[in-house]
Amino acid sequence: xxxxxxxxxxxxxxxxxxxxxxxxxxxxxxxxxxxxxxxxxxxxxxxxxxxxxxxxxxxxxxxxxxxxxxxxxxxxxxxxxxxxxxxxxxxxxxxxxxxxxxxxxxxxxxx
Amino acid sequence: xxxxxxxxxxxxxxxxxxxxxxxxxxxxxxxxxxxxxxxxxxxxxxxxxxxxxxxxxxxxxxxxxxxxxxxxxxxxxxxxxxxxxxxxxxxxxxxxxxxxxxxxxxxxxxxxxxxxxx
Numbered sequence: 001x002x003x004x005x006x007x008x009x010x011x012x013x014x015x016x017x018x019x020x021x022x023x024x025x026x027x028x029x030x031x032x033x034x035x036x037x038x039x040x041x042x043x044x045x046x047x048x049x050x051x052x053x054x055x056x057x058x059x060x061x062x063x064x065x066x067x068x069x070x071x072x073x074x075x076x077x078x079x080x081x082x083x084x085x086x087x088x089x090x091x092x093x094x095x096x097x098x099x100x101x102x103x104x105x106x107x108x109x110x111x
Numbered sequence: 112x113x114x115x116x117x118x119x120x121x122x123x124x125x126x127x128x129x130x131x132x133x134x135x136x137x138x139x140x141x142x143x144x145x146x147x148x149x150x151x152x153x154x155x156x157x158x159x160x161x162x163x164x165x166x167x168x169x170x171x172x173x174x175x176x177x178x179x180x181x182x183x184x185x186x187x188x189x190x191x192x193x194x195x196x197x198x199x200x201x202x203x204x205x206x207x208x209x210x211x212x213x214x215x216x217x218x219x220x221x222x223x224x225x226x227x228x229x
Binding site for chain 2: 008032034041042043044045046049089091093096097098099101102103104
């Protein structure tokens with residue numbers, strides 16, 4: 001079955017460093033991937049979308065890559081700040097009108 | 112400011128009770144979704160609706176039903192609540208999927224309802 005996998009272990013980094021989160025997909029080739037941010041006790045908030053024909057997408061300090069050979073997307077936050085601490089979810093098109101979500105990776109940025 | 116609202120942030124119910132969770136969106140979106148989120152399992156789709164009175168089962172529909180009588184409102188019903196339905200419930204909405212040309216398929220989420228069934 002279609003699957004989206006994210007590293008379940010929390011990622012701890014120092015303020016100012018680049019955070020890199022990984023999303024792997026198996027058993028299919030999604031037309032696009034999306035990344036969301038979720039703060040504790042809140043619903044996810046959309047950040048970026050990248051299509052399969054795009055290698056890279058940027059938005060301010062965020063960068064997303066999509067490698068269809070490796071079946072992987074990387075999500076980077078440059079010059080990370082404590083306010084970037086949250087759980088980041090990867091999602092892929094899972095059929096008409098639907099998304100399949102990964103379980104998310106928690107990021108903690110320490111001052 | 113676009114908004115998805117859910118009727119309750121926290122809810123405590125007893126086993127066997129009928130539970131209604133309501134979701135309202137003000138973006139005129141065609142699609143609405145109900146997910147539950149549990150630690151380590153991520154977001155799992157319960158039901159979704161692509162139009163008024165239309166619904167489709169998601170990955171875990173057992174024990175749930177839904178109702179969409181108006182475009183802006185999507186209700187999740189737990190017919191007879193059980194302890195294993197204790198979870199965070201998230202509602203979302205989106206525009207209709209227009210395939211590769213669409214830039215707007217992101218889902219907009221409500222704040223969630225933390226349901227505890229005792």
